[in-house]
Amino acid sequence: MAQIKKKKSELPVSDNKGLMFLRENLGILIALAILCVLLSFLPATSSSFLSSQNIFNVLRQISTNMLIACAMTMVIILGGIDLSVGSIIALSGVIAAGCVARYNLPIAAALLAGVLVGTAIGVFNGFVISTTTIPPFIVTLATMNIARGLAKVYTGGSPVRVMSKQWQFIGGGYVGFIPVPVIIMVIAVVATALLMNKTKMGRHIYAVGGNAQAAVFSGIRVSTVKFTVHVYAGLMAGIAGIILASRMYSGQPTAGEGAEMDAIAAVVVGGTSMAGGAGKIGGTIIGALIIGVLNNGLNLMNVNSFWQDVVKGAVILLAVFIDYIRNKNA
Amino acid sequence: MSKKILLEMHHVHKRFAGVHALNDVSFELREGEVHALLGENGAGKSTLIKVLGGIYQADEGEIHIDGNKVEIKGVEDAKKNGVAIIHQELVLVSHMTVAENIFLGREFGKGVLVNRRKMNEEAQKLLDEHQVHIRADVLVGKLTIAQQQMVEIVKAISQNSKILVMDEPTSSIADKEVEFLFETMRELTKRGVGIIYISHKMSELEQICDRVTVMRDGMYVGTEVVKNTTKDKLIAMMVGRALENYYTRDYHEPGEEVLRCEHISDGNMVKDVSFHLKKGEIIGFAGLVGAGRSETMKAIFGLTKDVSGEIMINGGKVKVTSPVEAMKHGLALVPEDRKQEGLYKVQSVRFNMTIEVLEQFIKGISVDDKKEIELTQKYIDMMSTKTPTQMQKIGNLSGGNQQKVIIGRWLATNPNVLILDEPTRGVDIGAKSEIYVIMNELVKKGVSIIMVSSELPEIINMSDRVYVMAEGRVTGCLNHDEVTQEAVMLLAAH
Ligand SMILES: Nc1ncnc2c1ncn2[C@@H]1O[C@H](COP(=O)(O)OP(=O)(O)OP(=O)(O)O)[C@@H](O)[C@H]1O
Ligand SMILES: [Mg+2]
Numbered sequence: 062m063a064q065i066k067k068k069k070s071e072l073p074v075s076d077n078k079g080l081m082f083l084r085e086n087l088g089i090l091i092a093l094a095i096l097c098v099l100l101s102f103l104p105a106t107s108s109s110f111l112s113s114q115n116i117f118n119v120l121r122q123i124s125t126n127m128l129i130a131c132a133m134t135m136v137i138i139l140g141g142i143d144l145s146v147g148s149i150i151a152l153s154g155v156i157a158a159g160c161v162a163r164y165n166l167p168i169a170a171a172l173l174a175g176v177l178v179g180t181a182i183g184v185f186n187g188f189v190i191s192t193t194t195i196p197p198f199i200v201t202l203a204t205m206n207i208a209r210g211l212a213k214v215y216t217g218g219s220p221v222r223v224m225s226k227q228w229q230f231i232g233g234g235y236v237g238f239i240p241v242p243v244i245i246m247v248i249a250v251v252a253t254a255l256l257m258n259k260t261k262m263g264r265h266i267y268a269v270g271g272n273a274q275a276a277v278f279s280g281i282r283v284s285t286v287k288f289t290v291h292v293y294a295g296l297m298a299g300i301a302g303i304i305l306a307s308r309m310y311s312g313q314p315t316a317g318e319g320a321e322m323d324a325i326a327a328v329v330v331g332g333t334s335m336a337g338g339a340g341k342i343g344g345t346i347i348g349a350l351i352i353g354v355l356n357n358g359l360n361l362m363n364v365n366s367f368w369q370d371v372v373k374g375a376v377i378l379l380a381v382f383i384d385y386i387r388n389k390n391a
Numbered sequence: 392m393s394k395k396i397l398l399e400m401h402h403v404h405k406r407f408a409g410v411h412a413l414n415d416v417s418f419e420l421r422e423g424e425v426h427a428l429l430g431e432n433g434a435g436k437s438t439l440i441k442v443l444g445g446i447y448q449a450d451e452g453e454i455h456i457d458g459n460k461v462e463i464k465g466v467e468d469a470k471k472n473g474v475a476i477i478h479q480e481l482v483l484v485s486h487m488t489v490a491e492n493i494f495l496g497r498e499f500g501k502g503v504l505v506n507r508r509k510m511n512e513e514a515q516k517l518l519d520e521h522q523v524h525i526r527a528d529v530l531v532g533k534l535t536i537a538q539q540q541m542v543e544i545v546k547a548i549s550q551n552s553k554i555l556v557m558d559e560p561t562s563s564i565a566d567k568e569v570e571f572l573f574e575t576m577r578e579l580t581k582r583g584v585g586i587i588y589i590s591h592k593m594s595e596l597e598q599i600c601d602r603v604t605v606m607r608d609g610m611y612v613g614t615e616v617v618k619n620t621t622k623d624k625l626i627a628m629m630v631g632r633a634l635e636n637y638y639t640r641d642y643h644e645p646g647e648e649v650l651r652c653e654h655i656s657d658g659n660m661v662k663d664v665s666f667h668l669k670k671g672e673i674i675g676f677a678g679l680v681g682a683g684r685s686e687t688m689k690a691i692f693g694l695t696k697d698v699s700g701e702i703m704i705n706g707g708k709v710k711v712t713s714p715v716e717a718m719k720h721g722l723a724l725v726p727e728d729r730k731q732e733g734l735y736k737v738q739s740v741r742f743n744m745t746i747e748v749l750e751q752f753i754k755g756i757s758v759d760d761k762k763e764i765e766l767t768q769k770y771i772d773m774m775s776t777k778t779p780t781q782m783q784k785i786g787n788l789s790g791g792n793q794q795k796v797i798i799g800r801w802l803a804t805n806p807n808v809l810i811l812d813e814p815t816r817g818v819d820i821g822a823k824s825e826i827y828v829i830m831n832e833l834v835k836k837g838v839s840i841i842m843v844s845s846e847l848p849e850i851i852n853m854s855d856r857v858y859v860m861a862e863g864r865v866t867g868c869l870n871h872d873e874v875t876q877e878a879v880m881l882l883a884a885h
Pocket of ligand 1: 410430431433436438479778789790791792882
């Protein structure tokens, strides 16, 4: 090979990850910045928005969405979808609350039971999706209904109340001045980021989502990858479920309705392709922040909740549209 | 040559982020001629075609058709101006039927209703006319790549265009089909159609082309009349210097037996195939397309279910039921259809290069970035891959450079037994000879290679032994000193 062209391109020593992150997420970062600046200066919100209490408030409110969105990012990169997460929130919440209110189990055990219930549904989703060719949309549509139904059957349709300070710790408590759900959220985000960017499993997720057939040829255990991701989604939804139940002093069969859609919105606003194979957790974090800050701002401005939905939808469309324009010109 | 000029492209420029893909390229096509476009992988051939076809817009330059300046802003404009293109990447819709694909965008029927029966009939007529033995009502996804390629060809021809462009149409079809294709091309040129023909197979030039334009690094190098030029001259124009020693192979006494397959059948295409491979040996698998060679390789690599027969590795019997196990035993398979079976299109060159060797730089949750970059660069250089950076999306590389990345991926696994299915398909002549050099180096180091190829010259010049297959069976094995084109063809036609 010596006689033929041998251009030794110089080695890029390493990529500047920070710069890449900025470039990839420029559109939504600007959107988030504009939103924050607006809320800090608008007369209706300027006094309250930047207070540390409100900031923690926002973070606490987005914590459950962030948990699910983390998992949803992986599910969507895999080329699938998980519609059952919202219902899992309800089911794991009512089971955890029921364990305390009905069977007098210790609170720690009850919370664990809630998380396990969520994980179990994830296991079921993962099992069916990885061993059959039934589309994830259908499988999780079914488990969405099943889990919601079970939550209603178990509670008879009304909330299961738990009135105790300890119970409220996970969702409403503080460590120092930081709300517990925020701590859980940070741990989940870091764990997901590590899983996606630093492990072999992470690469395999991108590979399976990008081209499942190629992944088989590459010796990747496609079914293991799918199974793992859906179990992770169940786990995250289970944790979100107990956080919510704790914060509301009750397991509610209607909790988490539409939560899957908020998570999908965060993921899509964050630039992950619904076609699978590409996307980043960093984008999802910003996406969840945008939606959270927006919700908060609209509340502070006392916008009627019906209009809030309209505004939220418009912002999602706008964010995705900016992305589309940028990709077109790239 | 005084025939009317159909198409002129003047001083065309096209830039992508970091790449000047077309740098002042001019091109001319006359009525009734086949004009070849030649150049290394990434030279800009497909880009030029995509500018003509309205997929990309040129940054600068003009296009004249029939002497009039035209603006081609989209695929519609190209069609209106009588341009039909067979793209390098197949663009058929796999869950639609052959007929629906052929008439996509120009369906039969009144108003919004499609006349399915008429469409099927017309499509079948077209297919039969071109001796393509496929039914018009089957789903395209069920066809082999060769068959899909034929459908693309029929589709483009049926548009009755004045200007027909074919971007590597023969890279995946069999000799017999190539014959028919050339036959059809001659018919078309008699009717005055001008054809732009892109191929990396130099032998096809003499057979079918009148003139040839050579490109290098996005620039126009020159145009020659095929009759008045030589292969060596064209190669020199392409790579910028003469290319000696096309095939590199130092024969030596092979070592112990590393792989033996006995009575392999897959209950379908592969019937009772037996062969063996020694350390440091290259064995070739020759035969016609559809002879079951690729299927045999898939069977021993664990990609097919219900394989019967015995596989012995280093003398010990093993069971291989998945690629994971095959790789554990030191096997690697570079698949034939690298687009479908190898490419992670939306991911970077680096991701694509290292996906099979992650354990070399990922331990738990710690990634050794530097090692990954070095590894990627090593194989980019080894295969002379043209890419602006390692982080370029592989989908943005030229077709041949994508192939190089995927071949590099499997080389990186340091296999004991490397199975190469059509290793030089779609790669340029310089890179082909580099692949031969690499194969030669590998066997010197003790790696054993199985090469499936439809290019007889490379089979003949690179193999220690050649197995020939026909209709799923091995019909013979020829030693290096007894293998000739005739001998192989005789066995292949069994
Ligand atoms: N969409 C794109 N974005 C960025 N770069 C591109 C894009 N398309 C092509 N290129 C670059 O332009 C150059 C020319 O590519 P082109 O596909 O025209 O090559 P080619 O001559 O057809 O090669 P091959 O023989 O491998 O098919 C390559 O360096 C390629 O990486
Ligand atoms: Mg090309």
